[in-house]
Amino acid sequence: MLQAFFNSYGAWRDSYFNAQISSDGGKTYQPASADPDLCPPENMPEISVPAGLMRIIRPHTVHILASGADGIAEVGFEFACKWDEEHGIGVLTHKGTVVQVGDASASFEHQ
Secondary structure, rough: HHHHHHHHHHHHHHHHHHHHEEOOOOOOOHHHHOOOOOOOOHHHOOOHHHHHHOEEEEEEEEOOOOOOHHHEEEEEEEEEEEEOOOOOOEEEOOOEEEEEEEHHHHHHOOO
């Protein structure tokens, strides 16, 4: 699972820091990285190995889905993360293989 998250982390990090935000009701925009109070750099530090994620994510919920292939249930793992406290991140597995990765909903619904 860590490897699957790590494979997506670079794109998530780019999106986090490059998202366009406005502090004046949409009149002007700037990258989120320009406002460290809104997007603290420590929430998404540079990480060079999958194990580095363990300091910024934590397990939240395990989902056992009724829909499974070959009579074997899919199991989803939902994690809280520092950069998206509302949506978290998730991974869906089947027979020990990662099926999908994304926000928390990836752990309990097919996307």
